[in-house]
Amino acid sequence: MTEWYQTLKIYFGTDPFFLALEYLGTFAAAISGIRMASIKHFDWFGAYVIGFVTALGGGTIRDVMLGVRPFWMFHSGYFTCTMIAVLAVWLFGRHVIGERITWFIFDTIGLAAFTVIGIQKTELVLGSECSWWLAIVMGTITGAAGGVGRDILINVVPLIFRKEIYALACIVGGFGYYALHYFTGLHAHWCATVCFVIIFFIRYVAIRYHLGLPVLRGRPKRW
Amino acid sequence: MTEWYQTLKIYFGTDPFFLALEYLGTFAAAISGIRMASIKHFDWFGAYVIGFVTALGGGTIRDVMLGVRPFWMFHSGYFTCTMIAVLAVWLFGRHVIGERITWFIFDTIGLAAFTVIGIQKTELVLGSECSWWLAIVMGTITGAAGGVGRDILINVVPLIFRKEIYALACIVGGFGYYALHYFTGLHAHWCATVCFVIIFFIRYVAIRYHLGLPVLRGRPKRW
């Protein structure tokens, strides 16, 4: 690490790389939530709340389960970030948000960024107690739970259960993170980047070629 | 404070003003939940559970996020209070509950009382760490989350996203609380009363004149 990076780290009280990733994920997930809310004709405050839940819901569940206070309590920046997302949808909404590719990009960036952040935070909080499988589970929850919360609030069956591969991408990405860490011993920044790219790539392939997992057999004869 | 008030405070282990407000809110919110459940033809136990979630859901989420045990664990009074609400709906239901004005009053008292309680409790738990914006956010969550839980359980899109101004009233009330506290330094009881009145008034005006926030633009061209 260069010196200026250390200075930044001290200034922010956390690793700037992961902080930037967290804000990127917050903005992207908020956009994906607000878009959904605008489809359902919510007013702008409702859209703000949906954006907020989509962006910070996963991390809140993660932090509550880890027994620490939710991360957004310590800094009002996440509220501002969500507000900027609402403004962005308001300004550029008609032209940009409707496109399927925009939706994919924001939704997937949110998913991938939060998975990485979830793994990182779980490692940080649990320290040496942290098993790799638990970090992957918590990363997947961080990445996917926000979208599930959004879908529960707008009263539809969560996308994660209906559409292309979501949570499995997070899990594969998490395995990639730990495989890289174990076999090459690379710095967490590199592992995180690879994890992010894996998740993005799997989601891209799944959507591009309409891939999904096989549906479970075993429908009941009668109810 | 007079002496008998101090005695009450020691007896209850908490400020009787806020305790009374909390029970008022619990009763009112429970009524609003039970009414919704009775519309959906739930049995009386289901109605009890919905009433309980509406009344105590917001405070439970607040307490879990603040890292303390939910307040209803320490005293069985909240269960009794919800049970009385079920009885009240059972006895007077046919004549009173159906009126739109009854619904408005109970729903809004619950919202306003819990917002005040949420601000108060957040200040109490976090102490000097507590920023005013966080207290307002936690107050709004305390006030609004119970109703959201109710709507999720009865499987409708939460009212808060569909109808007249809800959460925004809580936020404005919260600002009123802190503005009064900052500029006049009045006792918390007065700030709380003003906050309650502001929320009630905003909700009344919103319902009376069918006010709502503008719906967000940006509907997608295709899905």
Next chain:
Amino acid sequence: MTEWYQTLKIYFGTDPFFLALEYLGTFAAAISGIRMASIKHFDWFGAYVIGFVTALGGGTIRDVMLGVRPFWMFHSGYFTCTMIAVLAVWLFGRHVIGERITWFIFDTIGLAAFTVIGIQKTELVLGSECSWWLAIVMGTITGAAGGVGRDILINVVPLIFRKEIYALACIVGGFGYYALHYFTGLHAHWCATVCFVIIFFIRYVAIRYHLGLPVLRGRPKRW
């Protein structure tokens, strides 16, 4: 207690009787969740998640409210158990899962086992602070909340509010537990067994004779 039982207790770090009951409940509840997911044509990963939420959701909520880390964080066995449940539904699904009796058995075993575990865990965590009514409430939440989470995720009104007696069975079972404990002073294993049997029996009678609680009066004249 015999000596080999003590050895087992030390080996597992917990009472093997309750550990076995917990795994039995996890497997049964997971089956009931996966069956529901397969009715809704979820893919197998979605079914896995639904199974997981049904099985571990109640206990997670209980642990978070008690202020301890969710129990499944300390051992990957619960993930494996849910995976075996998915496999079982995949293999035997077509022939077995569809039958109403299979559904009843798995659903009820999950409900009864988790209620007992919930009472037990609440007593363990709170110690002498634990009131009997709180233990019963937490047991009921542990037993019933998983199924509510499942129903929220598949976007239906929770079964617990629509069908035969659920949560009331847990409460009656909990009273049985404490009555037995108070009047006879029997060992927790016996109280737990009786509690389990009471819940199972009430559910059986309710389903067999189509018993339900009376629906609450008080429908509104207008909305």
